[in-house]
């Protein structure tokens with residue numbers, strides 16, 4: 001099947017090493033734009049973003065995760081938040097955040113960039129909020145590390161379809 005959307009879905013890999021080249025601000029904004037075009041319950045759009053390119057701040061954020069090498073190496077980070085004041089349903093708003101993050105990863109792939117969804121840093125989400133000088137009421141969903149990939153030979157795998165399809169009626 002010849003579809004650019006399916007190609008992005010299947011070709012996207014988590015990219016954890018990057019060249020030193022900066023990522024253009026317009027590309028970062030395009031990635032955020034793809035995120036905000038994700039579906040959300042009642043179209044409430046509960047997501048908020050912090051874009052970080054400052055190396056000193058990246059260094060501080062790196063100390064909040066065991067994946068510090070990725071955070072330091074990535075020229076850009078986008079922290080994805082849910083705004084508690086914009087939320088209406090705990091489960092559905094978290095599902096929307098996941099859709100938003102996946103849209104952003106696919107956009108990075110489509111733009112020729114590499115990205116990885118960092119979740120382990122949520123362990124220290126309160127420290128991250130303070131480092132980013134954000135008010136309470138914003139809940140960290142993920143940090144996306146973004147850059148120009150230094151290689152493109154990453155492999156991943158999935159179990160076969162019949163592992164996941166419980167039944168077809």
Ligand SMILES: Cc1cc2nc3c(=O)[nH]c(=O)nc-3n(C[C@H](O)[C@H](O)[C@H](O)COP(=O)(O)O)c2cc1C
Nearest residue numbers: 012013014016067116117118119120121155156157
């Ligand atoms: C909720 C979530 C949290 C993740 N957290 C991390 C993380 O902290 N560090 C990391 O290197 N990768 C993280 N990943 C990326 C996964 O390891 C990766 O998606 C998985 O191994 C499949 O590889 P692929 O993305 O290349 O297909 C996370 C992915 C998700 C969806």
